[in-house]
Amino acid sequence: MKRILTISVLVLSCFFFVNTSFAQNAAVKGKVTDAATGESLIGVSVLVKGTSTGVQTDVNGAFSVPAPANATLVFTYIGYTTQEVPVNNQTTLAVKLSPEAKELQQVVVIGYGTQKKRDVTGSVASVNGDQLTKQPVQTPTQALQGKVAGVQVISSGQPNSNPILRIRGTGSVLAGANPLYVVDGVLTDDIRNVNNADIVSIDVLKDASAAIYGVRAANGVVIITTKRGKAGPAVVSYDANVGFREVANQILLANRQQYVDYLNVASPTKIASDDKSPLTIPGTTNWAQAVSQKAFETNHNVSVSGGGEKNTYFISANYIDENGVIKTNNFQRFTIRANNDIHISDKLRFSDQMSLSRNTERPVDVAGIYGNVYRAAPIIPSIIDGKYGNTSAWSNVGNPLLQLDKKNNFTLNNRIQGNVALDYNPVKWLTYHSAFNLDARFNNQKNYSYQFASDASTFTVGGGNQRQDNSSLFVQNDNAYQYQWDNTITFDRTFGQHHLTVLGGMVTEKGRSNFINGTRQDVPANPDQWFLDQGNPNVNTIDHNGGDLFTRESFVGRVNYSFAGKYLLSGSLRRDGSSRFQQKWGTFYTVGAGWVLSEENFLKESIFTNLKLRASYGELGNDNIGSSLFVVTGTPYQPYYFGSTLVAGTVIQDIKNTNLKWETTDQLDIGIDYGFLNNRLTGEADYYNKKVKNALTNIPLPGILGDPDNLFITNAASYRNSGVEVALRWNDKINNHIGYNIGFNLSYNKNEVIGLNGGQAISAGGANGQTITRTDNGHPIASYYVLQATGVFQTAAEAAAAPTNTFEANHVGGLKYADINNDGKIDASDRIYAGSYQPKYYGGFNLGLNYNNFDISADFYGNWGNKIYNGKKNSRGSENDNIEASYANSRFTTTKPSSTDPSTITQTTPPSTYFIESGAFLRLNNLTFGYSLPADLLKRAGLAKARIFLTSQNLFTAKRYSGQSPELFSTDILSQGIDATNYPVTRTFALGVNVQF
Structure with a gap:
């Protein structure tokens, strides 16, 4: 571990540098205040333009910085408009910063670029990073719960679980319903490695504007932007919390x-x-309490950021230690992040972002444990003097506490995520962007089962059937990587009252994964000997090896146009090729329009600070299926008589549709954005209609055809989600001492199966051998x-x-x-x-x-x-x-x-x-x-x-x-x-x- 940390520090130190040279100049002093309230502003960055010389204002808003008599000072503060002030031989300055009109000037990330919120024609919701850090949760997804209209988050109490997120309902059954996550340009399906304290903002693309991401975006896109350094002296931040968790409502x-x-x-x-x-x-055993515990948790985060005009840096380290509320369950994670920007010249900028995470976990078999907790007889003791109550002798279920104590499951996960990028501006209005993004994982797993008998040496009363005659060890090593190479050119120019932004480019993706595992019996109980070769070679062993490989090639284009800041048009087109289909290529698009009514003369003197109508429509794809789902494969080592001799052969046992095609999602969105009373009251309202066509489903086959599962996967279903979303926010001050805010969002969604197209209803779930759910036409x-x-x-x-x-x-x-x-x-x-x-x-x-x-x-x-x-x-x-x-x-x-x-x-x-x-x-x-x-x-x-x-x-x-x-x-x-x-x-x-x- 020490070696890994040492190497990590050396690698990260190569990503940034700070120019600490200061010119010997006269001191310029002053004070920075809020232009509206006159209050002193603490921590304002004061930088001598063109240099790395800078300071921050103190608790009284005062500053003193060495600067030439003809210098210009740049004042930067979050939530306020950046201001440049010439020194002009002055030694004392009084600077007043004005708050930004946040709703109008807020920049949102829309995929391969950014846009002012007032110019967006799609349905994009944003959450500030400060709102996420208020909650002691592991992942930013959990912290999103209840904060965005149209977004449903379902989380588990289990440490290191990946929350379920649904954007505007469930849109697929077999091809997944989870959204795409984009972390600083890296496409992924798992953000459990992201530290909440590192996040600047989360932008959620809910409508067809997500089509810019093509086949990855059918279920919406969640874009995460992490912090970057700002010009000025080094800023050190430390955030920590410590506490405990308990079962919220014990059964x-x-x-x-x-x-x-x-x-x-x-x-x-x-x-x-x-x-x-x-x-x-005598007595009663409460089995739910017997397997539960109060769970300690702690979270520590430290970050350093700063830099000069030519280079900035941000580096952070985070440590989480959390026990689960089920005994033996625990989780630790250590994460390092480094984000850096270097302005090589006025036209060329280099940037890099890297996150290294390492976590260890001791998971538990929740289904097995709680399956017995609910059923175990309360008249059986859990444990007495080191001996377990024999529930199996009485009610034929295992002792849940024994299940926990006689299993030791351990996982070690290492992950590298990040990118390097070049931005070149040959002229001010043209940008070439090239970025190489990588997400790589290296995981190890060991599951050990201890040997124990069903007699008096283990149980208070012997004779049951809960036993483990031989110890066993399961070991698996798996690794996976996915890289993405983006190359885009952006034209962004204003002609009088016309503003035009055009983006075009190409995206290349490749992913590969493989695993190897094995199981052996009679491995010693000493953890130092938990290796497969320590097991008994004379008993049957089980070994598996497998993996996956996929590639994508995409061409992307987008146009955003506005006239006079009030008439908006947008459109995007993406041509995707995927190795996961026999029909490789698909084309996906979106079109949108907006009208900023508050910019019209007849509303400029009204109560509206902002009023915009918008609409969008588009089509997205989904290729989130197995890479070989359309490939007919053979099963090796199957017994076959060749004459009178029994030999091992390869048999085609399943029937597949070699013409599988994309699941496609058509979505219409009509919305309104509004701001009243100088934007003290802001919000949005949307109507949407989202239809999934050619969805994959299972069709039963006659047993005579020989498929062992009697199922044929094909494009034979359609689903619809339609609904309304409303969001309101009120932010105001009563006086200089009291301020308050209120937020509200509500979503209505109707989910419906609208066409199985000759397929049969899908039954699932189960109790006592009978199914409970059914997916059929006219029902959710x-x-x-x-x-x-x-x-x-x-x-x-x-x-x-x-x-x-x-x-x-x-x-x-x-x-x-x-x-x-x-x-x-x-x-x-x-x-x-x-x-x-x-x-x-x-x-x-x-x-x-x-x-x-x-x-x-x-x-x-x-x-x-x-x-x-x-x-x-x-x-x-x-x-x-x-x-x-x-x-x-x-x-x-x-x-x-x-x-x-x-x-x-x-x-x-x-x-x-x-x-x-x-x-x-x-x-x-x-x-x-x-x-x-x-x-x-x-x-x-x-x-x-x-x-x-x-x-x-x-x-x-x-x-x-x-x-x-x-x-x-x-x-x-x-x-x-x-x-x-x-x-x-x-x-x-x-x-x-x-x-x-």
Whole structure:
């Protein structure tokens, strides 16, 4: 590790240099204030133009800098207009900086370039980096939750998990629904290596303007821009927080008495059997608590930035150490970033950006652990005197704590991400840009299973079937890289009232990955001996080797035109070639128009500071599929008789469509941007209609054709997402002491399957061998398709008179179902569509208040109009399994009949609306209190800025769902919304500091 750090420091030191030479000149003194309020501005950069000589203003806004009598001083401050002031032989200057008109002058990144927000014709949302650092989260994606209209973020409580992000609904099933991420020009699908504190802004391309990225952009684009150095003296910043995480809403399972009462009905033979030893052990085991822990977390970030007029630098280092709320689960990450700019001449600029990250993780098998937590009998102890309670001897599930202790999974991930670029301006209005972007990963994984017996040496009571007769070790090494070479030429010129920007260029991409793994038994328990060659060579071993290779070639073009700053036109065209299709090439485009009404004479004296109408339409592609999905391949080493001799041969076992083509997305967007009352009130509103055509889907094949999966993947589906988005922001000051802000966004989305084109409905999810979701025409993707539960049988006569139940016999206390087709029996043909996990409405609002040196902020997030399937309640594998406490209290009994909850839930209980609950919720996502040190204390401490804060993540959730959390993390689109074995959602409390020198 030390060697790697040493090499990293040496490499990074080569990327930047600082000119520290100062000319001996007379001192020019002065003070910088806010032109509107007269308040002193702290930390303003004061640079002698044409040199690297510069200082920052102190806590009183004062400065003193050596400068020639004929010099010009450049004053730069975030949020204010840069000002150049000639010295003209003066020794004292009074400088007043004016705040920028942010809504009008804000620059957004639109792909291969930037544009002023007022000139954008597409739907582009921006989030400032300062808003991201308020939350103690690992990834910037998590911090986006609730901040952007039309963007839904679903995160997991598990450390190092990659949040799910949906932009304007789910647009694909087999080709992925995640957006493209672009980090300083590097295209990627994973931004877990990006440090939140390094981010300047996040821009989200939601409409067809994302077509500039072609086949990578069908699900939207998230563009991340990281910090760069600014001319001036070195600025050192340190940010840190330390705290703990806990399970936000621990699931309550039945206690001893509730469980025994239930077994008397569900499994009376178990209670009556001779083996009653667990019943003699006092107390109740709360298995959810037994596997949980309060988890320590800490985050430290330090950065240095500065430079002169010819070169600037930014370098940062970040360290995260976070334990999971499940025992043995932990994660550490170390990241170094260096961003540098060198002006070789007035016409040539070199820049480089590099991020090195290294993380280690001990993950856990969440599905296996929680699958047993929900089912394990509470009458069995978790562990006593180093011996585990034998749950398998009683209820045929494993002891979850033993599962954790006897597994040691370890991963080590190294990643290099960055680029080098040249920008050449032969004339002021023409720029040639060439950038080489690289994203490379080198990962190692070791999973070790300890040997243990099922006797008294391990368990308090022996005789169960939970055992590991032989230790085993799984090892995998995999590496992958993807590079991208961009070459673009940009023409940008103003002719009178006409402004024209034209971009054209070529993009080359290539990606390669490979892995090799193996498994051996009887490897020693000493971690220093965890190598495959330490295993037993005389037993069967398993080894695999594989990989992937893909290439893309693209030609891009874009035109932006404005007349008089109020009539806007734009268009882009991209021609993509991809190795992932037999039909290699596709063409994608977007057109847009805008009208800035606030620039018209009839509105210039109105309450509108900004009012713009805009519209766009375009087509995007999607090639996010397996590289060989259209290639017919053979399976080697299959047994075959050649005459009377059995030999190994190669067999074609699957049937593939060799003419697969792009999934294409057509999207219409109509929007309005507005600003009232000198931009104290700003916002946007959009209507969109997004249709995915030629979507990949599975079509069942007759078994006679020989395909082992009986599935044929082809372009035979269409989906639509349509909706409305609204965002509002109010920012104002009551006086010089009190300021406040309020933000709100709300999205409505309707997801619908509009054409399977001869394909058959797709069934997925599962409980007790039966599917739960169905994707079919006229319904949202992965809609619940279940029986309609209508109540509980109260009498034997009522049960006898009901339609015949083909799943389980009708009985008193049993669920009754609607006979939808009136054929006198309850079977699969009586299923109905009963909603989906996709919300109809989602959004968030935030509040902020500043009073002198104190600040408070709160962020809320929620959704409604969606449903959750309580799969953990329906997935009972044995009649001896435990139940939830809420169900134990409400279920039907002869002494306390219920009309809604059955007396028992067994393996034969079919999926029905009984298990479907509301997914609506409102969560206080983040609450932060802060205090900034006053100027006199800063001066005495020698600091430019200092702030301490107390923050909480996920403080409370208002919900109707009976489970842990209505926010379910699932990467399986067709099974989303089924709550079976999710990692617990966590609550965080942390104390932090922000310091600048």
